[in-house]
Amino acid sequence: MDLQKIVEKRKSKLLEDMSFNELKEYIETLEKAIFNISSVKQSLELIGEVQKLIK
Numbered sequence: 001m002d003l004q005k006i007v008e009k010r011k012s013k014l015l016e017d018m019s020f021n022e023l024k025e026y027i028e029t030l031e032k033a034i035f036n037i038s039s040v041k042q043s044l045e046l047i048g049e050v051q052k053l054i055k
Contacts (some may be wrong), residue, residue, distance in 0.1 A: 003033060 018026065033053055 003029065006030075 006026060
């Protein structure tokens with residue numbers, strides 16, 4: 001499930017009304033998004049460190 005589908009589902013259906021599998025999929029997608037954000041943050045920090053070394 002991608003984030004766009006989650007947003008659409010969230011608009012049309014309250015979390016309380018989701019089935020267990022839907023909630024599980026929702027949580028897994030959020031976990032993936034958080035992991036991706038963390039990876040981007042680490043990459044940006046590494047780029048910053050490399051830029052400091054170059055200067």
